[in-house]
Amino acid sequence: MAAQTVLTSKINYPSKQHNRLRPYFCMPNFWLKLKKPIYALAPMAGVTDSAFRQICKQYGAEVVYSEMVSATAIVYNSQKTLALMKFNKKERPFVVQLFGAKPEHFARAARIAAKEIKSDGIDINFGCPVKKIARQGAGAVLMNNVKLAREIIEAIINNTDLPVSIKIRSRAGSTTALDFLKPLADLDIKAVMIHGRSVAEAQSGGVDWQIIKQARQYVKGVLLANGGVKDKISADELLSKTGADGIGIGQGALGRPWIFSQLVARNSQPITKKKIFQIVLKHAKLAEKLKGQPGIIEMRKHLCWYVSGLPNASSLRQKLIKVASVDEIEKILR
C-alpha cells in the first residue's frame, strides 16, 4: 500500500458485526477476562519482540505488550515498523503500544492494528522519557499536554473497537499522574499502567506507591502498577501498597522470563542452571526462526542477561556476546 493511499484514505467507523467472527481473546474487552492479580510483560523497546513475548507467555505472563511502535511510521507503511507488530496467536492477549504526537496518525495506526495486525488491544505511550521521542512531541511530554493526549486517545477510541489502554508515569515535570488522569476520567480507557517513577528518574529509583493508589479514583478500568518488581516479595509489596489489579514487569523479566511462573504459581523455588540453559536455547531457536541470523545478533543481550548471576557469568558473557548461531550458543553452554 502506498504511503499516500494510507494517508488520504477515509477513516471509517467500524461496525461491531465482525466481532462475532473473532476468537475469544479478540473480543473486547479482554482486560475484564484476566485473572487477578494480572501479571503483564511491560513494553520494552528492543526487548519485547515476539520470541521473548512467547517465552514470557509460556511462563505465565497474562498479557504481553509489543515494544513501542511509531504511529506515524505505521501510517507511512514502514515495513520495519509493521514487522514489530507481528505476533503469534500463542501471545494472546497481545497489546500493541503506539507512540506519536498526531491524532490522525494514531487513528489510522489503530485501524491497521485492529484490522490487519489483529491485536487484542492498543496501548498509548505517555511515559517514554527518551529525548529522541520527546523531540517528536511524543511519550512522556504528552503528560504536560492533556488536550492533545485526549485527542489522541479519542482518535483511537473512535476508530477501533479494540480496548484502549494507556501507560503513564507517576510524574512528568510538575504534572502528576493524578493531574493527568483527572481530566481524562470520562474517557473509555480500559486499562492504565502507571510506572511509579517520575520522568526524571527514568528506569530506576523509588516507586511512588501512594500516587498509584490515589490514581484509582480516576481509573474506571484495570489499574496496573509498574516499577521495581524483581520477585514475589516485591510483586506482593507493589500490589498491596497500591491496591492495583495487577502489575507490569519490565527489567525483572530480563534474562528471567520464568519470573511470571514464580508469581502466578507462587513458587519461589530457585531455577536450576540446566533449566536456564534449556530456556536460553528455546528462546534462541525461536529468535532464529522468526528473524534469521539477525535474531541471534539481537539475542546476544538476552544471553548476557540469562547468565548474569551464574558463577562463571563473566567468562560466559565474553563468549556469548560474539555468537552468530544457535550451534555456537549450544556449544558454549555445554
Ligand SMILES: Cc1cc2nc3c(=O)[nH]c(=O)nc-3n(C[C@H](O)[C@H](O)[C@H](O)COP(=O)(O)O)c2cc1C
Ligand atoms: C530497555 C527498556 C525499554 C523500554 N521500552 C519501553 C517502551 O517501548 N514503552 C514503554 O511504555 N516503556 C518502556 N520501558 C519502560 C518499561 O515498560 C517499564 O515501565 C520500566 O522498565 C519500569 O518497570 P521495571 O522496573 O519493572 O523495569 C522500557 C524499559 C526498558 C528497561
